Each structure stands twice: as structure tokens, then as C-alpha cells.
Amino acid sequence: MHIPDGYLSPATCATLFGGAVPFWYVALRRVRKALHTRLVPLVSLFAAFSFVIMMFNLPLPGGTTGHAVGIGLAAVVLGPWAAMLAVSTAIVIQALFFGDGGITAIGANCFNMAIAGALVAYAVYRLLAAGAAIGSARRVVAAGLAGYAAINVSALLAAIEFGIQPLLYRNAAGAPLYCPYSLSVAIPAMMLGHLTVAGFAELTISAGVVGFLQRSDPSLLQSTAGRAAALGETAARALRPLWAGLGALLILTPLGILATGSAWGEWMARDFSDPAARHEIAASSFHRAAPLRAPEGLARWSQIWTAPFAHYAPPYIRSATFGYLLSGMFGAGLIVLACLVVARLFGANRTWRTHSCMPRPHSCRRPASAGPAGVEKSLDTARTSACATSKEPAT
Amino acid sequence: MRLHFLERTIDGLHAGLALALDAENSAAAGGLLQQLDARVKVAGLFSLILAAALATRLWVIAAVFALAVALAALSRVSFRVLATRVWIGALAFTGAIALPAVFLTPGVALYRLPALHWPITAQGLTTAGFLLLRVETAATLALLLVFTTPWMHVLKALRVLRVPVLLVAILGMASRYILLLLETAHEMFESRKSRTVGPLAGAARRHVAVASSGVLLSRSLQLSGDVYLAMQARGFRGDVYLLDDFAMTRFDWLALAAFLALAAAAVWADR
Numbered sequence: 001m002h003i004p005d006g007y008l009s010p011a012t013c014a015t016l017f018g019g020a021v022p023f024w025y026v027a028l029r030r031v032r033k034a035l036h037t038r039l040v041p042l043v044s045l046f047a048a049f050s051f052v053i054m055m056f057n058l059p060l061p062g063g064t065t066g067h068a069v070g071i072g073l074a075a076v077v078l079g080p081w082a083a084m085l086a087v088s089t090a091i092v093i094q095a096l097f098f099g100d101g102g103i104t105a106i107g108a109n110c111f112n113m114a115i116a117g118a119l120v121a122y123a124v125y126r127l128l129a130a131g132a133a134i135g136s137a138r139r140v141v142a143a144g145l146a147g148y149a150a151i152n153v154s155a156l157l158a159a160i161e162f163g164i165q166p167l168l169y170r171n172a173a174g175a176p177l178y179c180p181y182s183l184s185v186a187i188p189a190m191m192l193g194h195l196t197v198a199g200f201a202e203l204t205i206s207a208g209v210v211g212f213l214q215r216s217d218p219s220l221l222q223s224t225a226g227r228a229a230a231l232g233e234t235a236a237r238a239l240r241p242l243w244a245g246l247g248a249l250l251i252l253t254p255l256g257i258l259a260t261g262s263a264w265g266e267w268m269a270r271d272f273s274d275p276a277a278r279h280e281i282a283a284s285s286f287h288r289a290a291p292l293r294a295p296e297g298l299a300r301w302s303q304i305w306t307a308p309f310a311h312y313a314p315p316y317i318r319s320a321t322f323g324y325l326l327s328g329m330f331g332a333g334l335i336v337l338a339c340l341v342v343a344r345l346f347g348a349n350r351t352w353r354t355h356s357c358m359p360r361p362h363s364c365r366r367p368a369s370a371g372p373a374g375v376e377k378s379l380d381t382a383r384t385s386a387c388a389t390s391k392e393p394a395t
Numbered sequence: 396m397r398l399h400f401l402e403r404t405i406d407g408l409h410a411g412l413a414l415a416l417d418a419e420n421s422a423a424a425g426g427l428l429q430q431l432d433a434r435v436k437v438a439g440l441f442s443l444i445l446a447a448a449l450a451t452r453l454w455v456i457a458a459v460f461a462l463a464v465a466l467a468a469l470s471r472v473s474f475r476v477l478a479t480r481v482w483i484g485a486l487a488f489t490g491a492i493a494l495p496a497v498f499l500t501p502g503v504a505l506y507r508l509p510a511l512h513w514p515i516t517a518q519g520l521t522t523a524g525f526l527l528l529r530v531e532t533a534a535t536l537a538l539l540l541v542f543t544t545p546w547m548h549v550l551k552a553l554r555v556l557r558v559p560v561l562l563v564a565i566l567g568m569a570s571r572y573i574l575l576l577l578e579t580a581h582e583m584f585e586s587r588k589s590r591t592v593g594p595l596a597g598a599a600r601r602h603v604a605v606a607s608s609g610v611l612l613s614r615s616l617q618l619s620g621d622v623y624l625a626m627q628a629r630g631f632r633g634d635v636y637l638l639d640d641f642a643m644t645r646f647d648w649l650a651l652a653a654f655l656a657l658a659a660a661a662v663w664a665d666r
Contacts, residue, residue, distance in 0.1 A: 004485075004488075004489070004530050004533070004534070005444060005447075005448065005529065005530060005533030005534065005537070006447075006448065006489075006525075006526055006528075006529030006530040006532075006533055007526070007530075009448070010445065010448045010449055013448075028559075028561065028562075032561075037623070037626070037627065037631060037632060038619075038623050039561075039565075040561070040564055040565055040568060040626070041568065041619040041620075041622040041623040041626065042616075042619045042623070043565050043569075044565050044568035044569040044572060044619070044622075045568075045569075045572055045615045045616065045618055045619035045622065046615060046616070046619070047565070047569040047573075048569045048570075048572035048573040048575070048576045048615065049576060049611060049612055049615035051569070051573050051576075052408075052573065052576045052577055052580050052611060053608050053611065055404070055407045055408055055411055055577075055580075056404055056407075056580070056604050056607065056608060058601065058604045059597055059600040059601055059604065068608075073608075073612070077612070077616075085565070089562075089565055089566055089569045090569070092566060093566060093569055093570050093573065095537075096537070096540075096541065096549060096550075097414075097415070097418070097541050097546060097549075097570065098411065098414060099480070099481065099484075099534055099537060099538060102533060102537075103441065103444055103533065103537050104444060104445065104448050104533065171451050171452075171521070173502070173517065173518055173521065174501075174502060174518050175500065175502065175517075175518035175519075175521035175522045175525070176496075176500065176518075176522045176525075177451055177522070177525055178525070178526070178529075179526070180493070180496035180499070180500055180519075180522040180523070180526065181495075181496065181499070185499070204601060204604075204605065205604075205605060205608055208601070208602075208604075208605030208606075208608070208609070209605060209608050209609045209612060211605075212605060212606055212608075212609030212610075213609060213612070213613070216609065216613060217613050220612075220613070220616060
């Protein structure tokens with residue numbers, strides 16, 4: 001994924017560097033405005049983190065191992081603009097000091113991974129996690145797919161850059177001067193590895209770490225969660241009028257008995273031989289007479305299942321009004337129950353503290369309850385103070 | 396024997412730390428490049444990398460490579476370090492990529508493999524040569540820079556390439572904390588290894604890697620808060636200043652002129 005020196009022409013490198021500069025400029029302005037004095041330590045530390053996890057050996061199914069880049073994770077935790085800066089910083093340090101990626105290809109690598117990757121990861125994450133609570137499983141899936149999409153888009157861009165080299169740069173004898181493979185070779189060769197091994201590594205790290213943070217430090221996921229996630233805390237209050245409305249509608253359900261006739265198309269097999277029912281069918285079908293016998297398929301399939309509350313009139317209840325009311329309550333109850341089961345399965349009923357500035361013991365210090373309480377308290381006070389000062393206006 | 400995944404990760408992290416340590420030791424040695432101003436080395440070595448990237452003749456790239464090897468010898472960077480850190484790795488990685496091009500690139504067939512009848516073309520050999528030589532040359536020059544210059548000086552010297560001072564500060568802080576986090580991760584995996592008996596199942600290994608990443612992320616962000624408070628306590632208000640302790644001597648100017656002349660000569664010879 002990290003393009004070394006010599007694979008791309010200087011012109012391609014310069015073009016991609018030029019393409020990256022406006023993004024860096026906007027990212028720097030945006031992040032500086034949002035973070036002000038916190039910009040330098042936050043981006044630096046996240047870049048260092050991004051660098052280190054690239055060295056983690058991630059065991060993958062099938063016995064192979066992969067390395068994650070951390071693009072998806074950066075976009076999920078920091079947002080796209082700060083992620084661009086952090087991942088770019090990591091790429092520059094890798095190229096300068098560790099020989100991973102070329103110096104002339106810094107612009108290309110940053111454009112592919114830090115810029116395009118971060119934007120794609122953020123878009124996918126926000127799209128898939130829209131409205132989900134911070135602790136929901138949907139956020140884990142969204143983060144994993146965001147990382148997977150980001151690394152593959154980055155790989156595709158790199159493959160296109162490789163693939164156009166032999167089209168543009170050849171010597172007099174026709175030998176390619178830089179990457180020798182055309183698009184038809186470069187794209188499948190790059191994507192095969194990234195759609196499988198590298199993509200799965202990025203998916204695993206992104207999803208796994210987001211799941212870990214949901215349990216250990218969910219406030220770190222708040223900044224990119226959007227407004228909808230904050231609804232989790234106030235959802236119960238917001239739902240109160242809806243519960244009241246549902247109760248009122250249930251009480252009013254017997255009004256349905258007052259309606260006459262039948263809904264078009266909701267006929268039973270025996271209606272076709274019942275003169276009164278046939279008259280209603282004709283009246284609701286522009287006076288076109290129904291067949292004398294029920295269609296064969298309708299007659300056969302309508303006998304497969306007999307509903308316990310057929311026609312909203314349970315046979316064991318004499319009062320039609322009460323039967324209708326009971327049917328309504330039963331149906332509404334089933335729907336609510338199904339929603340609760342789905343919410344439970346996807347964790348949407350879990351809510352978290354939504355403000356990251358809430359003073360609290362940090363996750364990695366929780367076991368320190370045996371230690372001096374004063375130190376813990378002063379650390380939390382310091383953290384609160386840090387959050388407060390980060391909101392000071394930019395000068 | 397197949398290494399345990401924890402051991403492989405520890406080895407990787409250890410290699411990162413070892414590289415940093417080797418680079419610092421080598422930068423302190425007395426050699427030709429070590430005596431030069433960091434800005435001269437950044438500008439000079441980058442111009443040579445650019446000359447190698449622009450070259451369209453193999454002998455020009457080979458000449459720049461020979462120059463890089465000579466500079467390494469004059470700067471007391473051992474060939475063993477160059478071979479293990481750069482040449483073998485680049486040859487294996489780029490060689491694997493370049494090898495199919497020998498057969499796939501259309502052109503004049505020089506030889507056909509006996510059993511497979513695949514043609515080895517002149518154009519294929521040339522393009523593989525371009526790729527290998529360019530990669531080896533650029534990687535050697537890049538390693539020379541970091542093995543003859545303290546890392547903080549390299550970053551400060553980026554100002555000569557008009558990199559904004561804020562980005563230089565971020566790069567500097569990130570490179571310092573990379574070493575700290577590498578050590579933290581190294582200790583995490585070491586402690587995990589010491590508590591592990593026998594091989595772990597695939598899912599358990601993934602769990603270890605993911606949980607370690609999560610813990611490291613939490614620690615990184617907590618550390619950023621602590622660093623931020625320390626910066627605030629020292630009066631940091633968002634303006635970044637770098638101590639410019641570089642001073643160009645006559646020897647530096649001569650060296651810069653020599654670098655630029657050699658790069659220009661390479662570009663001229665390639666016409």
C-alpha cells in the first residue's frame with residue numbers, strides 16, 4: 001500500500017502532492033479552529049498511535065497475517081479532517097525514518113490513504129451508523145466496513161496510479177520507465193490482496209477497537225457520532241407522547257367496526273360464492289362481476305394458515321367490540337415486542353454518557369482504586385480542565 | 396520453527412526501536428555527512444533522489460547509486476547496515492514485483508524459458524532494471540539522511556522545503572511519541588507473552604491484537620491530554636516556535652553546491 005520511490009514518475013508524484021495540498025490546508029484550518037491549542041498534541045499522539053498499530057501482526061483466518069493502517073479508526077475517533085493530518089503525519093515519518101513508502105511518493109501515499117481513505121471511511125461510517133446509539137452493534141459493523149472501504153479505495157487509487165505509468169512514460173525502446181504494469185494487471189493484482197487480507201485486517205482492527213471503546217471509553221466515539229446518537233439518552237423522554245398516542249389509538253380501535261364494506265383485494269375464497277360478498281366485490285370493482293368460483297390458487301393457498309384473530313374477531317369472544325379491541329392490543333403488543341427484540345439484538349437500548357468532558361476515572365486507571373485516591377481525583381480534575389480550556393475561542 | 400504471533404509482533408516492534416537506536420548512534424559518528432548542516436543534507440540528498448527519479452537511462456541511475464554508496468562509505472555507514480536495512484529488503488520486495496515484468500512486457504524476445512516458452516524481452520529486462528535501481532538508489536539515499544542526522548534535526552530542516560512550522564512541530568512530537576508508544580506496545584506484548592502458555596487459537600490471537608490496539612489508543616489519547624496540560628502549564632497558547640540552531644559554514648555551502656551540481660549533472664547527462 002505504501003508506494004516506494006521509483007514506482008511513480010516525478011510528474012505523477014507532483015500532481016498528487018498538489019492534489020493533497022488543498023486538503024491539508026483545509027484540514028489544518030478546520031482542526032485548528034476546532035481544537036486550537038490541543039491540535040499539536042492530539043494529532044501528534046494519534047499519528048504515533050497510527051504508526052505503531054501498523055506494526056501489529058494481526059492473525060487472519062486462513063493462517064495468514066495482515067497489518068492495519070488505522071484509517072478507519074482515525075476517521076471514526078477523530079473525524080475526517082483530523083484523521084487526514086494524523087495519518088499524513090504517520091506516513092511522512094514512515095517514509096523519512098523507517099523507509100516504508102517513498103520520499104518522492106509522500107504526496108501520493110497521503111492522497112491515497114490519508115485523504116481519500118479518511119473521507120471514504122468517514123462517509124461510510126456516518127452513513128451506516130446514522131442514528132445508532134454509541135453502544136450499538138451497528139456502529140461496530142459500520143466502523144469495520146468503513147475501514148474495509150477506505151483501505152480498498154486507497155488501494156484502487158494506488159493501482160490506477162501504477163497502471164497509468166506505462167501508458168505515459170516509456171523510453172525510446174518502449175520499455176516502461178516506472179511501474180511496468182498496465183491497468184489491466186495493476187488493478188486486479190492490487191485489489192486481490194486488499195479485498196481479502198489487507199481489507200480484512202483493516203475491518204478487524206476498526207470494528208474490534210470500536211467495540212472495545214464502546215465498553216471501555218465510549219466518550220471517544222462521541223465526536224463523530226452525530227446528533228442522532230445523543231438521542232439515546234433522551235429517547236425515553238421523547239417517546240412518552242408516542243406511547244400516550246398509541247394508548248389512545250388502542251382505546252379508539254372499536255371505531256373500526258363502524259366502517260362498512262370490505263377492502264378491495266382482501267377477499268376470501270368463500271366470498272366468491274357468497275351473493276352479498278359478490279355484490280360488494282362488484283361495487284368496489286367498477287361493477288365488474290367477480291368470477292363465480294374462487295381462483296384455484298387463491299382457494300388452495302388461503303387454507304394454509306388460519307389466523308387466531310381472523311377478521312379481528314376471535315371466535316371465543318362474543319362481543320365484537322371487545323374482540324376488536326383485544327385484537328388491536330394483541331397486534332400492537334406484538335409489534336412493540338418485535339421492536340424491543342430487534343433493539344436488544346442490535347444494542348440500540350444501551351445508552352452512554354454523551355459528553356466526553358464528564359470527569360470520570362479513565363478506563364486504564366479504573367483498577368487503580370487501590371492506589372491513592374487523591375491522584376485519581378486530580379487527574380480527573382485535570383481532564384475536565386483540559387476539556388474546558390479546549391473550548392476557548394481561537395485567537 | 397514457526398514463531399508465535401506475539402513473538403513476531405514483539406520482533407517487529409523491537410526492530411522499529413532498534414532502527415531508531417542505530418540511527419541515533421550512526422548520526423553521532425564522525426563522518427562526512429555527519430559534519431554537514433542538516434538543511435544541506437535534506438536539500439542535497441533530496442535533489443539526488445529527484446535526479447534518480449527523473450533519469451531515463453539506466454547508467455545515470457547506476458551512477459547516482461554509486462555516489463550514494465560512496466557517500467555511505469565516507470560517512471562510516473557500514474555496508475552491512477545498508478544491506479540488511481535497505482538492499483536485501485528492497486531487492487526482495489521490488490524484485491518480486493519486477494520479475495513478472497521481464498516476461499510480460501512486450502518487446503524484442505532475447506530468450507525463451509525452456510519448458511514454459513515464456514519470452515524474456517529486452518524491454519522487460521530494462522523496465523525491471525529501472526524499477527530495481529531506482530528503488531535501491533532512493534532507499535539508500537533516504538537511509539543515509541536518517542543515519543547521519545539526528546531525527547529532530549531532519550524535521551527542523553524540513554523548513555528549508557517550506558513545510559509549515561506547525562506541521563514540523565507535529566512531526567517532531569509524533570516522532571518522539573512513536574518511540575514511547577513502541578516501547579509501551581512492546582511491553583504490553585511482552586507481558587502478554589509471559590502470561591501465555593501454549594499456542595493461542597486464531598480468534599484469541601485476533602482478540603489480543605484488537606484489545607492491545609484499543610488499550611494503546613486509549614493511552615495515546617489520554618497521553619495527548621496530559622501533554623496538552625503540560626504544554627499549557629508552560630505557557631503554550633497555540634503559537635509554535637522552533638529553535639533555529641543551524642549555522643551554515645563554508646564547508647556546508649561547498650557541500651550544497653556539490654550536491655546540486657551532481658544532481659544537475661545527472662539530469663544533464665540524461666538528456
